[in-house]
Amino acid sequence: xxxxxxxxxxxxxxxxxxxxxxxxxxxxxxxxxxxxxxxxxxxxxxxxxxxxxxxxxxxxxxxxxxxxxxxxxxxxxxxxxxxxxxxxxxxxxxxxxxxxxxxxxxxxxxxxxxxxxxxxxxxxxxxxxxxxxxxxxxxxxxxxxxxxxxxxxxxxxxxxxxxxxxxxxxxxxxxxxxxxxxxxxxxxxxxxxxxxxxxxxxxxxxxxxxxxxxxxxxxxxxxxxxxxxxxxxxxxxxxxxxxxxxxxxxxxxxxxxxxxxxxxxxxxxxxxxxxxxxxxxxxxxxxxxxxxxxxxxxxxxxxxxxxxxxxxxxxxxxxxxxxxxxxxxxxxxxxxxxxxxxxxxxxxxxxxxxxxxxxxxxxxxxxxxxxxx
Numbered sequence: 001x002x003x004x005x006x007x008x009x010x011x012x013x014x015x016x017x018x019x020x021x022x023x024x025x026x027x028x029x030x031x032x033x034x035x036x037x038x039x040x041x042x043x044x045x046x047x048x049x050x051x052x053x054x055x056x057x058x059x060x061x062x063x064x065x066x067x068x069x070x071x072x073x074x075x076x077x078x079x080x081x082x083x084x085x086x087x088x089x090x091x092x093x094x095x096x097x098x099x100x101x102x103x104x105x106x107x108x109x110x111x112x113x114x115x116x117x118x119x120x121x122x123x124x125x126x127x128x129x130x131x132x133x134x135x136x137x138x139x140x141x142x143x144x145x146x147x148x149x150x151x152x153x154x155x156x157x158x159x160x161x162x163x164x165x166x167x168x169x170x171x172x173x174x175x176x177x178x179x180x181x182x183x184x185x186x187x188x189x190x191x192x193x194x195x196x197x198x199x200x201x202x203x204x205x206x207x208x209x210x211x212x213x214x215x216x217x218x219x220x221x222x223x224x225x226x227x228x229x230x231x232x233x234x235x236x237x238x239x240x241x242x243x244x245x246x247x248x249x250x251x252x253x254x255x256x257x258x259x260x261x262x263x264x265x266x267x268x269x270x271x272x273x274x275x276x277x278x279x280x281x282x283x284x285x286x287x288x289x290x291x292x293x294x295x296x297x298x299x300x301x302x303x304x305x306x307x308x309x310x311x312x313x314x315x316x317x318x319x320x321x322x323x324x325x326x327x328x329x330x331x332x333x334x335x336x337x338x339x340x341x342x343x344x345x346x347x348x349x350x351x352x353x354x355x356x357x358x359x360x361x362x363x364x365x366x367x368x369x370x371x372x373x
Contacts, residue, residue, distance in 0.1 A: 053089055062151050066083070068148060137234045
């Protein structure tokens with residue numbers, strides 16, 4: 001949406017970056033309180049709450065007339081502000097869903113299968129992410145509809161998810177630490193150096209994923225003259241989210257034979273090589289680099305998440321809240337990248353992903369060297 005909003009409303013990179021910032025800042029604000037509420041209400045209740053809030057966000061632009069034929073002119077910034085409100089609620093709903101959705105996979109997984117199952121679940125998430133890239137292109141060419149068609153389509157999918165969830169019977173595992181989780185107990189876990197390292201790892205990973213999905217279409221337009229809505233989104237999807245999807249499906253199979261911490265190291269090295277190629281000034285190498293980053297990024301989130309939960313399984317709700325709050329990296333790093341792009345160049349802005357992937361390499365090495373994990 002960053003590249004689409006930038007083109008539709010003729011705004012700066014930094015202004016367009018408000019979209020992911022508002023969405024992902026909710027992860028930082030809500031995840032810990034929701035983790036504590038989950039301790040009392042259960043994960044299924046939290047999932048229903050997240051779906052309801054996300055649906056309310058999608059309804060705002062629909063009621064404002066944005067469902068495939070949005071009229072954009074010099075006085076239409078009010079539409080942009082309504083989209084900001086919608087994204088704020090979508091971020092709130094998404095953060096709530098992540099707090100419950102990731103650990104509930106552990107409740108329904110057999111022993112030793114959590115990393116594998118979480119990677120597979122994340123591959124389904126990528127299908128939904130892919131629609132944001134593909135639908136605008138398809139609807140433009142087939143029906144001459146603009147990208148605001150995403151709002152009613154996703155509203156329908158949220159309703160389907162709500163109905164499907166409530167048809168399931170789930171036996172939830174309960175915490176056995178002997179005392180209820182509190183804000184203090186969550187913060188206290190950050191005193192564990194391993195937990196702190198992994199939380200910052202999630203922050204870096206999510207920041208890079210949003211930076212890549214937001215700025216690869218802009219890079220293709222500014223460096224190589226490729227239209228964002230006509231082809232830039234499709235290229236970005238096919239070279240970033242498609243390999244993420246494929247990598248997560250394959251990751252579930254690979255994890256049957258390769259230890260999670262070893263796979264984490266291999267995938268981070270691949271992502272580091274990919275982001276380095278983006279600085280080549282070559283169209284072909286930029287495309288190859290984007291593909292390698294996507295393939296390398298496929299399993300980093302589920303691996304970090306599952307390794308952390310398996311390290312201290314008795315603190316699942318607290319760790320889930322901490323790890324999901326770190327998704328706020330998706331809020332803070334894209335605006336930094338946007339400021340660098342406005343002040344220097346879009347290519348220079350990709351120094352932000354380089355630094356973050358460098359930290360993820362540190363996380364991977366720590367896990368490989370720690371025999372107790």
